[in-house]
Amino acid sequence: MSPIRVLSKKIDRLTKLVENEVPNVLVILDAGHGGVDPNTGINQTPSREFEHADGKVLYEGMLNRNLLRLAIIECVANNLPYLVVSDIYQDNSISDRVRKANAAYKMGGYDECNCIYLSIHHDATTTHTGTGIKLITYFGQTKSDELATITEPFFIKNGFKVNRDFGDGDMDFEYNLGVLRETKMPAKMLEFHHYDNPSELEIILNQERQKSAMKALIQGAVSYFGLQYLNSTL
Numbered sequence: 630m631s632p633i634r635v636l637s638k639k640i641d642r643l644t645k646l647v648e649n650e651v652p653n654v655l656v657i658l659d660a661g662h663g664g665v666d667p668n669t670g671i672n673q674t675p676s677r678e679f680e681h682a683d684g685k686v687l688y689e690g691m692l693n694r695n696l697l698r699l700a701i702i703e704c705v706a707n708n709l710p711y712l713v714v715s716d717i718y719q720d721n722s723i724s725d726r727v728r729k730a731n732a733a734y735k736m737g738g739y740d741e742c743n744c745i746y747l748s749i750h751h752d753a754t755t756t757h758t759g760t761g762i763k764l765i766t767y768f769g770q771t772k773s774d775e776l777a778t779i780t781e782p783f784f785i786k787n788g789f790k791v792n793r794d795f796g797d798g799d800m801d802f803e804y805n806l807g808v809l810r811e812t813k814m815p816a817k818m819l820e821f822h823h824y825d826n827p828s829e830l831e832i833i834l835n836q837e838r839q840k841s842a843m844k845a846l847i848q849g850a851v852s853y854f855g856l857q858y859l860n861s862t863l
């Protein structure tokens with residue numbers, strides 16, 4: 630057999646392998662706010678930072694990006710194609726993130742069963758006393774609610790305190806937010822504990838809890854897609 634024929638057979642085999650192993654799904658990831666400029670050290674979203682009594686300043690955009698990085702590792706371990714629509718550190722607008730997500734959705738020919746939008750945040754309140762996590766969707770019963778409902782047990786199983794709002798019959802909260810309202814695919818926001826409450830920092834800054842949370846988030850995605858959870862490298 631000629632070398633070219635051998636090569637083309639190899640490529641055929643590799644293509645088949647890729648087709649078999651990579652499911653036709655897309656996980657769209659969003660870190661919510663801007664992070665810190667690596668050159669100047671300036672937080673890009675000053676409205677989302679909190680100085681604790683001991684002088685420690687936490688930037689939500691940075692905390693969100695740390696979880697985003699773990700979510701990406703979890704997607705890779707499970708062969709899930711993903712797209713990040715937030716910037717590396719800048720605070721790109723909600724409409725920019727939505728535009729990128731909806732363009733990928735359209736161009737990839739996805740539907741609401743094989744493409745989801747996950748917005749990763751940390752919570753804060755005016756009293757700085759909030760505890761636990763929240764899953765949030767837009768109003769009304771949609772596939773977004775299904776995604777949240779499927780995901781919640783993974784957080785519970787991993788020992789997280791999940792706040793619930795049964796106002797519309799299911800556990801997730803309903804907020805009127807652009808990334809939840811304007812995205813074409815099922816969209817869910819995670820508020821991962823309260824970065825302005827000192828009693829929550831033990832969880833927020835604990836790497837094992839962070840990993841555990843992102844495993845739960847991606848296990849929820851895998852389950853929603855009807856796929857098998859493969860493994861975790863976290």
Ligand SMILES: [Zn+2]
Pocket residue numbers: 661662677689750751
């Ligand atoms: Zn936020």
